[in-house]
Amino acid sequence: MMSGIGGGDARLKRRLLSGAVEDNVRAIENRPVGRLHRRKPFPCVLAFAGVVVVAAAALVVLPRFGRGPFAEPAPGATVPSVRPGDVGGGGPESAPIPRPSRLPGLVFPVEVQRIVVDPGHGGGDEGSKTPAGLAEKEITLDISRRLADRLRRAGYEATLTRETDQRVLLKDRSRFANERQADLFVSIHINSFQDGRVNRGIETYYLGPSDDPYLIRLAGAENVESGYSMADVKRLLESVYSDFRQEQSRALATSVQRRLVRSVRELAPEVVDRGVKSAPFLVLVSTDMPAILAEISCLSNQEEALLLAQPDYRDRLAQALFEGIQSYSHSVRKGG
Incomplete structure (x- = not known):
């Protein structure tokens, strides 16, 4: 029966x-x-x-x-x-x-209106740092502000998880986005590679499993300031995220990654496109909307570290992020 x-x-x-x-x-x-x-x-x-x-x-x-x-x-x-x-x-x-078919995103043409931009790190958590003292937390906040300004001028409602150099727990960042019923969550970070064989590259992540040792270490470093208890982790693991949210996160990550690589290669043709990947970042775990974490440049590379100190380069990165988000927003509005 x-x-x-x-x-x-x-x-x-x-x-x-x-x-x-x-x-x-x-x-x-x-x-x-x-x-x-x-x-x-x-x-x-x-x-x-x-x-x-x-x-x-x-x-x-x-x-x-x-x-x-x-x-x-x-x-x-x-x-x-x-x-x-x-x-x-x-x-x-x-x-x-x-095989049960998945529900394609194009069935639901949607309008992206509210976007939460998350400047990585902050306060006592400096993130990566150059020998000259340039900290990741400062760069991510500046670029996030530039991105939010562009989004607002384009008609989006854009808010930041932190407006100043302050410590914000990962769970509070995702809660902030959920309470505002954001349509997208974009977390901005700067890479730093300890492996001398790889010292530069751009990569964008969406929430998902991984058995890559490098991604496990990276997620571990980014997950430290989480604020989650043992019970919280158990509850989060019990939640099953929908195909729609994961697929749309991947689509957003792909759009952002493409624009970032194209923009940076205009100045540094040798920059490595490290691609779009899934990884278990806790800042993405409990968001209710499509969410990504973008590693937009690399502080461990001397050339990129010098560029990141320049306002024009930060503008370029903010513009690339904006174009990636805008392209994704247009595609879902059309039902694609």
Whole structure:
């Protein structure tokens, strides 16, 4: 009977999610995980306050359950029974299971109106720093102000998570965006590479799992000033973000990355396009809207560090960010 699939689906979701969250909490508390998960570890890794958390792949795959042709029927709906002869091959084992389709973003043409710009770091958290004393927190605030000015002139409602050199916890940054019912969240940072083989590059992130050791270390560094407790982390891991939010975050990140690379290469053709990637940044975890974290330049590169000290270069970066956001906004307005 088709009516039995809905209940089993719900139980499977609960079992997978319960196991995933329990393994994460065990990892945080430095306790061994269950045998089932030791045999087949989940690939998602979350760095939290210097602790590497094994975040379950269920965060990504669970949205697929409970949708499409196998969703639970509405109350009162008549659900037809399925006889073995109705399915090709003569039995249920040979019946193909259609993959539930995801809801495309173009079904919902939307208007982007409110944008929260998040200048990375602040206060006692300086972020990266050059030998000459130029701190990431100063650059991100200046460029964020320039970006917000451009957005306002274009008709958007733009606000900053911090207007001065102050410490703002990561959870307060995302709460700020949620309370203002922002349509987009853009966190601005400056890269710094300790590996001598790579000393420059632009990369843009959206929320998602990662098993890349470099991204795990980077997320760990960015997640330190989170303000989240153990219970908060467990709650966040239990939340399953929708396909729409993740896909739109990726689309926004792609648009911003493309404009940043093109703009910077006009001055520095050798700059590395490090691409669009998913990573578990806590500042993005609890936002309700499409959200990205952009590493817009690199302080560990001497040439870029000199450029970042110049107002004209900061203007260039702010303009590239604006154009990337504007391009994305136009695409979703058209339903693309």
